[in-house]
Amino acid sequence: xxxxxxLFQNDSGARQPFSTIPSLNYRAFADETMIxxxxxxxxxxxxxxxxxxxFSSDLEAQSNPRVANxxxxxxxxxxxxxxxxxxxxxxxxxxxxxxxxxxxxLDLTELRQMASRLAANPSRDRNHHRKTYPSDEAIRSxxxxxxxxxxxxxxxxxNDAWRLDLAQPRAPSPTPRPAIVFVHxxxxxxxxxxxxxxxxxxxxxxTRGYVTLSVNYRLDRLILPCVEDVKCAVRWLRAxxxxxxxxxxxxxxxxxxxxxxxVAMLALSHQEPRLEGDGPxxxxxxxxxxxxxxxTPSLPHFGTGSEAIKTLVAPITHVAGKAPPxxxxxxxxxxxxxxENADQLVAALxxxxxxxxTYKRYTNDSGHAVFQRNAEETHPLMEAFFAxxxxxxxxxxxxxxxxxxxxxxxTPPR
Numbered sequence: 001x002x003x004x005x006x007l008f009q010n011d012s013g014a015r016q017p018f019s020t021i022p023s024l025n026y027r028a029f030a031d032e033t034m035i036x037x038x039x040x041x042x043x044x045x046x047x048x049x050x051x052x053x054x055f056s057s058d059l060e061a062q063s064n065p066r067v068a069n070x071x072x073x074x075x076x077x078x079x080x081x082x083x084x085x086x087x088x089x090x091x092x093x094x095x096x097x098x099x100x101x102x103x104x105x106l107d108l109t110e111l112r113q114m115a116s117r118l119a120a121n122p123s124r125d126r127n128h129h130r131k132t133y134p135s136d137e138a139i140r141s142x143x144x145x146x147x148x149x150x151x152x153x154x155x156x157x158x159n160d161a162w163r164l165d166l167a168q169p170r171a172p173s174p175t176p177r178p179a180i181v182f183v184h185x186x187x188x189x190x191x192x193x194x195x196x197x198x199x200x201x202x203x204x205x206x207t208r209g210y211v212t213l214s215v216n217y218r219l220d221r222l223i224l225p226c227v228e229d230v231k232c233a234v235r236w237l238r239a240x241x242x243x244x245x246x247x248x249x250x251x252x253x254x255x256x257x258x259x260x261x262x263v264a265m266l267a268l269s270h271q272e273p274r275l276e277g278d279g280p281x282x283x284x285x286x287x288x289x290x291x292x293x294x295x296t297p298s299l300p301h302f303g304t305g306s307e308a309i310k311t312l313v314a315p316i317t318h319v320a321g322k323a324p325p326x327x328x329x330x331x332x333x334x335x336x337x338x339x340e341n342a343d344q345l346v347a348a349l350x351x352x353x354x355x356x357x358t359y360k361r362y363t364n365d366s367g368h369a370v371f372q373r374n375a376e377e378t379h380p381l382m383e384a385f386f387a388x389x390x391x392x393x394x395x396x397x398x399x400x401x402x403x404x405x406x407x408x409x410x411t412p413p414r
Contacts (some may be wrong), residue, residue: 064115067115070082073221073304074086074091074304076304080107080108081107081108081111082106083105083106084099084104085301088187088302088336092335093335093336095335098113098114100113131192131195133194133195134199136152139151139165143203144203144207145170146169146171147203147207149165150166150167150168151166152165153166155215155233155279156280161216161218161219162217162218162229162232162233163193163216164193164213164214164216164233164236165199165202165214166211166244167202167203167211168206168212168244169207173245176241176248177209177211177245177246178210178211178246178247178386178391179210179211179251179252180205180211180212180253180254180390181212181215181233181251181253181254181266182198182199182201182202182259183198183215183217183253183254183255183263184197184214184215184256184258185255185257185259185260185295186257186259187221187258188219188258188261189221190219191219191258193214193216198214199214208383210386210390211246213233217229222303222304222305223303223305223309223313224305224309225277226258226262227262227265227269228277228278229279230262230265231265231279232276232277232279232281234251234285234288235279235280235285235286236281237251238281239283239284248284250390252291252386253267253288253290253292254293255292255294257294257296257337257368258297260293260295260297261293261296261297261298261302263288263293264291264293264296264298264315264326265313265315266286266287266288267287267315267323267324267326268315269315269318270286272318288324289324289325289389289390290324290326290386290389290390291325291327292326292327292328293327293328293329294328294329294370295329295336295371296315296328296337296342297337298314298315298341298345299314299316300313300314316345319348319349319352321352321353322354322355323349323354324356324389325357325388326349326354326356326357326358327357327382327385328345328346328357328358329360329374330342330343330359330360330362330370331362331363331367331370332361333363333366334367335368336368337368342359346359358381360374360378360381
């Protein structure tokens with residue numbers, strides 16, 4: 001092609017050649033433009049999406065707080081979506097229903113659709129319609145005549161969550177009584193000591209000669225504060241054993257779901273000082289001597305902490321030597337806490353030498369509500385279990401009489 005000079009005006013105003021360039025073939029240039037331009041436009045259209053990935057969580061927090069909260073609590077690896085393994089609570093229970101493309105993840109589109117459905121029907125949203133629990137007056141009105149209650153006792157100071165309700169028989173007893181600590185569930189972030197399935201049995205078991213506690217604790221998906229609090233409550237009970245006529249060597253506990261996890265920790269982890277927290281009564285043990293647990297999360301897959309924290313707060317981590325007597329319930333269809341949690345915990349306990357363990361493994365689609373849906377069997381089994389392990393006078397140095405020799409873990413230091 002013929003070259004041509006291009007002149008420009010410099011700072012002094014003189015005109016001079018800038019460069020020489022080939023004369024353009026405008027037909028070829030137009031053809032190339034028709035090919036390149038669509039690709040360029042497509043790239044421009046994708047640019048906001050690419051740039052937006054880094055700011056998606058901030059934008060989501062502004063435009064849809066509910067979705068942002070789900071991601072904050074359950075998107076543990078920060079990839080902007082929730083896997084089935086990361087999910088918990090109702091999201092895990094209904095995961096398959098909401099995973100529209102069945103790829104094993106709830107992405108932003110699916111999460112937004114869930115949020116829209118909840119907004120359109122707020123009665124389905126537990127976050128907008130928190131349960132209300134019985135008042136002190138209501139509890140007293142339901143209390144049997146032969147039972148005395150002490151409500152909202154503080155087991156440590158500084159937080160309204162550090163409270164418990166205590167029930168005890170009115171009739172005097174010549175010997176200290178056994179105690180049962182009831183620990184509510186709720187995914188470590190919901191629930192209350194006055195939930196019917198906990199305060200109700202606490203009152204009922206007080207009519208059978210037990211001193212019973214229904215305990216609140218800080219609600220925290222990290223889980224560690226929950227463990228620390230229930231341990232503090234047990235230490236408080238031992239510190240006040242004489243006040244409430246309790247035998248400190250005969251303390252049992254019952255919990256379901258997150259509560260089952262916490263009572264399993266009471267049974268297995270009292271030799272781990274990192275779990276005791278900064279609460280008082282450290283001269284007393286947080287161990288319990290018998291546990292009933294249903295739908296128990298035992299593996300290091302739960303909570304929002306690091307892998308090290310998840311391992312620390314997992315009951316299976318602390319299986320070492322014989323454990324106190326345990327009665328466990330789980331159904332193979334549980335969509336919230338997979339049955340492998342119970343299977344592996346029982347296997348580990350037996351391998352460690354625990355012989356007083358009863359595992360009821362259901363296959364009747366009772367799911368996460370295994371304890372209540374099988375109440376005709378589970379309730380009598382629990383009653384008989386606590387009668388055997390707690391109500392009989394403790395032989396020797398305060399240890400339980402049970403099918404197996406009592407564990408060294410079952411003897412709390414004073």
